[in-house]
Amino acid sequence: MDHDKGLDADGHFVREGSLDRVQPEFAGLVDAARAAIVETYGPDRLHSGYLYGSVPRGTARPGRSDLDLLLALHRPPTAADRADADRTAARLDAAHPEVDGVGVLLFDTATLLSEPERYDLGWFLACLCTPLLGPDLAADLPRYRPSSLLARETNGDYPLHLVRWRGGQGTVRGICRVTVRSAFTLVMPRWGGWTSDLLRSAEIAGSYYPERAEQLRTVALAALDPVPDESARRLVTEELGPWLAAEYTAVHGTKAPRP
Structure with missing residues (x-):
């Protein structure tokens, strides 16, 4: 696979x-x-x-x-x-x-x-x-490999996104897309590769966190749906997102501040 x-x-x-x-x-x-x-x-x-x-x-x-x-x-x-x-x-x-x-x-x-x-x-x-x-x-630019540094610098600001989304910002599709991408980059160094396919990303992340696999698939499908169900926003902001933010910080740390 x-x-x-x-x-x-x-x-x-x-x-x-x-x-x-x-x-x-x-x-x-x-x-x-x-x-x-x-x-x-x-x-x-x-x-x-x-x-x-x-x-x-x-x-x-x-x-x-x-x-x-x-x-x-x-x-x-x-x-x-x-x-x-x-x-x-x-x-x-x-x-x-x-x-x-x-x-x-x-x-x-x-x-x-x-x-x-x-x-x-x-x-x-x-x-x-x-x-x-x-x-x-x-x-x-250099050539790149899957690494914790890359994971941290690409999506280590996920907790900040979550704060904005809880304040009502962001479209459902956008919120779901960023969440699936972040879940994938969380495990990217362990999996050792890259994919931009959202369903595959959710499947790979779910293989490392099977208790979150169904939620990840639901969010990936919402990201691909032209008219996603609003419940996907609640799933991210109230359940999946808080877990992902905490796990991302624990595993890879926080993205370096920008000017």
């Missing part, structure tokens, strides 16, 4: 996406996104652009999946940069019914390559993002 752990022969993560994996239904959207980014930002602002998520993994579902983009700018993003990103995302979403939403993350190259982000945003770009435009920043 777990032969494919997303690692090369030396035990480093293999980049999970590729433009070659984009399904034909989404090829026109990817081309349109590339053109829109170039038109909007140009070489003065844009260093490079990346896809991440189900589209470059080749697992997107027409009409249900979204398109996720990360743009690396030469300088820290401004309010104008973010407004341009929102307009670009809205135009792409309106023109392409094959996706249910377009999201754009903006960062500057200095942040993406910084020491504090080496095992968070840097890992995310190097391992989970697919180059779309410009020079690939992954060339300036």
